[in-house]
Amino acid sequence: MFKKLILALVVCLFFAAIVRAQDDDDEEAQALPATTLIVYKNLKEYEAIVNNNITIAITVYNVGESAAYNVQIKDNDWPEGSVETLEGENKASVDVIEAGSNFTFSYTIVPRATGDILTIPAVVSFSPVQDDDSNRKFSRSNPIPKIPVLTQSEYDKKHDGHVDDVLIFLLLLTLPIGVPAVMYLYADNQIAALAADKKKLKTK
Numbered sequence: 001m002f003k004k005l006i007l008a009l010v011v012c013l014f015f016a017a018i019v020r021a022q023d024d025d026d027e028e029a030q031a032l033p034a035t036t037l038i039v040y041k042n043l044k045e046y047e048a049i050v051n052n053n054i055t056i057a058i059t060v061y062n063v064g065e066s067a068a069y070n071v072q073i074k075d076n077d078w079p080e081g082s083v084e085t086l087e088g089e090n091k092a093s094v095d096v097i098e099a100g101s102n103f104t105f106s107y108t109i110v111p112r113a114t115g116d117i118l119t120i121p122a123v124v125s126f127s128p129v130q131d132d133d134s135n136r137k138f139s140r141s142n143p144i145p146k147i148p149v150l151t152q153s154e155y156d157k158k159h160d161g162h163v164d165d166v167l168i169f170l171l172l173l174t175l176p177i178g179v180p181a182v183m184y185l186y187a188d189n190q191i192a193a194l195a196a197d198k199k200k201l202k203t204k
């Protein structure tokens with residue numbers, strides 16, 4: 001009998017909890033301001049050279065209609081041992097980002113080994129209500145492609161090769177224009193020379 005009573009009590013409490021949770025959800029859905037953050041992660045160059053700096057910039061835009069509070073931004077961790085953080089940190093926090101404004105931070109890393117570095121999007125969390133962290137919201141940044149880390153000579157080779165190709169291409173392009181242009185200039189010079197000769201003859 002006592003057992004049954006306890007069971008009934010537990011079942012009652014359980015349902016009461018569910019109903020309360022639903023109430024909370026409804027209230028919150030109505031009460032929470034519409035705050036939307038967009039996170040943009042950006043590298044100057046999507047190709048790196050071993051032992052050369054890479055700067056990662058992260059900008060959080062508040063495109064919603066109300067402020068975001070207690071904003072915490074965390075970028076991916078970098079492979080330990082092969083990547084060193086030189087300046088700044090891969091995370092930042094800011095008390096408030098007002099609607100229509102933005103927050104930027106950047107940090108500098110340096111790869112100590114060649115190979116591809118894989119990353120994951122940065123994550124931002126924030127509270128839509130001031131001084132109330134009970135409804136934290138999350139957004140992710142854009143992903144960035146894997147970062148190939150090359151040696152200086154690999155990098156130079158790759159990019160020199162590129163320049164050569166472009167130059168040859170440009171040269172080929174100018175041939176049809178260039179050859180007639182040169183001939184025209186030559187002819188023009190000849191005419192000018194003839195005219196000058198004629199003038200000389202006249203003045204004599």
Ligand SMILES: *[C@@H]1O[C@H](CO)[C@@H](O)[C@H](O)[C@H]1NC(C)=O
Binds near residue numbers: 053108
């Ligand atoms: C690399 O970053 C460090 C720390 O920010 C800086 O002191 C150094 O000048 C940078 N090197 C280059 C080549 O930009």
Ligand SMILES: *[C@@H]1O[C@H](CO)[C@@H](O)[C@H](O)[C@H]1NC(C)=O
Binds near residue numbers: 102103
């Ligand atoms: C970001 O905020 C700065 C001021 O902090 C402002 O000058 C800049 O225009 C903003 N950028 C965008 C894209 O809203």
